[in-house]
Amino acid sequence: MKKIYEGKARDIYEVENDLILVSTDRISVHIPLPYKVKYKGQVLNKMSEFWFNKFENTIPNHMITADTKSMPKYFQNEDFLNRCMLVKKLKMLPFECIVRGHITGTCWEKYIKGEDVCGIKLEKGLQQSQKLSYPIFTPTTKEPNGKDTNVTFEEFKKSIGLEFATKIRDKSIEIYLMAYDYLLSKGIILADTKMEFGIDEFDNLILGDELLTPDSSRFWLAKDFKLGKTQTNYDREELRNFVESRSMTDENISNIPKEIIFKVSQKYLDIYKMVTGHNIVC
Numbered sequence: 001m002k003k004i005y006e007g008k009a010r011d012i013y014e015v016e017n018d019l020i021l022v023s024t025d026r027i028s029v030h031i032p033l034p035y036k037v038k039y040k041g042q043v044l045n046k047m048s049e050f051w052f053n054k055f056e057n058t059i060p061n062h063m064i065t066a067d068t069k070s071m072p073k074y075f076q077n078e079d080f081l082n083r084c085m086l087v088k089k090l091k092m093l094p095f096e097c098i099v100r101g102h103i104t105g106t107c108w109e110k111y112i113k114g115e116d117v118c119g120i121k122l123e124k125g126l127q128q129s130q131k132l133s134y135p136i137f138t139p140t141t142k143e144p145n146g147k148d149t150n151v152t153f154e155e156f157k158k159s160i161g162l163e164f165a166t167k168i169r170d171k172s173i174e175i176y177l178m179a180y181d182y183l184l185s186k187g188i189i190l191a192d193t194k195m196e197f198g199i200d201e202f203d204n205l206i207l208g209d210e211l212l213t214p215d216s217s218r219f220w221l222a223k224d225f226k227l228g229k230t231q232t233n234y235d236r237e238e239l240r241n242f243v244e245s246r247s248m249t250d251e252n253i254s255n256i257p258k259e260i261i262f263k264v265s266q267k268y269l270d271i272y273k274m275v276t277g278h279n280i281v282c
């Protein structure tokens with residue numbers, strides 16, 4: 001099999017004119033870490049499949065199947081179980097399409113300095129983590145070195161044209177709002193999320209990459225929400241705190257306690273259950 005790309009989390013294989021995205025258990029916290037978080041890849045892949053199915057009438061997506069039985073023999077074994085998605089190969093647009101419904105992270109940092117976010121002036125008097133009266137679309141460039149830069153809607157439009165730009169913004173917000181309501185009914189606040197779009201051979205706009213996973217979104221437990229504070233993201237927060245509390249020399253990286261990695265793995269399984277109502281079956 002021809003592996004054509006190794007990303008931060010996924011490996012990509014080419015199969016005739018299509019691609020197979022394989023979600024691995026690799027994890028990064030600012031930098032790639034030399035640890036495998038068991039089940040993470042399976043959770044990410046199956047959760048994307050869940051959402052692509054849910055929103056298939058809202059916007060066409062790249063998924064052909066996540067059933068390895070319909071894939072080449074090479075993928076029909078334990079190592080690939082639940083991790084693969086056969087997708088249409090797209091020409092990806094070089095943007096991360098972010099929708100934010102709560103103010104947090106870099107957006108909050110800019111807000112308290114009085115700066116706008118991607119050209120958007122936010123309402124006055126917001127507190128940290130507060131829900132915005134309407135979600136905002138804050139695209140960034142997707143850079144190979146990971147140093148993505150915010151762009152204004154005008155810049156976004158200039159790069160990809162008015163029609164695609166407007167459609168991407170409106171569809172991204174629509175998906176966010178629907179996912180928000182669904183997740184809230186499961187006790188989860190979807191603070192923000194990132195989508196990636198591409199163009200197929202007929203020039204159609206298609207939703208690609210992963211969708212509404214803990215790697216592309218901030219999920220907060222509604223029961224723990226406290227206005228005016230930073231929230232805990234329900235995924236790798238403990239690992240992030242550990243990494244941020246130490247200067248990451250090689251020695252420190254290889255000394256991350258196993259329990260922390262195990263806990264992160266549990267959280268991925270928990271969130272999958274909360275979102276889909278199912279367990280990952282291995």
Ligand SMILES: Nc1ncnc2c1ncn2[C@@H]1O[C@H](COP(=O)(O)OP(=O)(O)O)[C@@H](O)[C@H]1O
Nearest residue numbers: 007008009010062087088089090092196208209
């Ligand atoms: N349908 C598709 N066609 C082509 N490329 C895709 C498609 N869906 C996702 N991609 C790209 O595949 C890569 C997925 O692997 P990932 O580990 O997320 O990589 P990265 O480190 O680049 O984010 C991303 O670069 C994403 O833009």
Ligand SMILES: [Mg+2]
Nearest residue numbers: 007008009209
């Ligand atoms: Mg990615």
